[in-house]
Amino acid sequence: MQADKTDILKRLNYIDGHLNGIRKMIEDDKYCVDILRQTYAVRKAIEKMEALVLENHLQTCVPEGIKSGSEQAIIEELMQLYNLAGNR
């Protein structure tokens, strides 16, 4: 997860900076629609970060867990992640 970790932390810093920009917009009473465009962009950035974390999970924990006998727990977690991803 090392290479991904650096990338994920870099994305997290970007998201932080983006949120600070949004705070400024709200404090300065910027137009609501412009603020919403930025919050959507932040959600997209978080989704992209999530995809990295999930890919790492699928590449490591899932095969290891299935091969070492904790199949049911792994599958339940994958269903949960799937439902969370789709806002279900």
Next chain:
Amino acid sequence: MQADKTDILKRLNYIDGHLNGIRKMIEDDKYCVDILRQTYAVRKAIEKMEALVLENHLQTCVPEGIKSGSEQAIIEELMQLYNLAGNR
């Protein structure tokens, strides 16, 4: 997948009937918001049917594929499904 299959086909019939109801609403020029509430309900019903198909996939094809050496293909498919589920 047998028991699920019957349940999934039953849900598909329900969705079919629901769509016919929506067709009638549109033909009768019913209020847009009422129509949209019904199309959202249909999408929810499809999502629930999808969850059954996915659960079946996770319980059978995923462990079998991982144990029989087609790990990469299985993982790529799971990433695709995850992105599709989240409209990404």
Next chain:
Amino acid sequence: MQADKTDILKRLNYIDGHLNGIRKMIEDDKYCVDILRQTYAVRKAIEKMEALVLENHLQTCVPEGIKSGSEQAIIEELMQLYNLAGNR
């Protein structure tokens, strides 16, 4: 809404046909991931149909309602549609 109505009904027929194709796939025990790709495509088609219905609503009922004094009802409906669209 007339021109849209014809287009919306045409899309609804397309969705119907698509669902029949999915029914066949399930009956024939096709691969789960292929089935899920099709159900996602159907949801996308429904979303596109919804956008037409919503655009029609925004162009007609919303301005008429706001100008004729039923502002609160119109706004509450828009919030509901917004939440439904985002699976909230």
Next chain:
Amino acid sequence: MQADKTDILKRLNYIDGHLNGIRKMIEDDKYCVDILRQTYAVRKAIEKMEALVLENHLQTCVPEGIKSGSEQAIIEELMQLYNLAGNR
């Protein structure tokens, strides 16, 4: 927007704190699924904040814009927000 503004800024601070907690989890190599549960919770918190901003927009800018003749611009923006909300 004053009362909402305070509430929105408070929610933004909560989201900030939550992201810092996620950074710590990543740095400490916590379990991927636990990290993903937290990033989903952050997205939910952002969605709730968005709903406040949108409600404020619907209550003020939309009726004012429609009554003062900038109907088309307002409607186009609402379609955009709707599509962004549904990840379309």
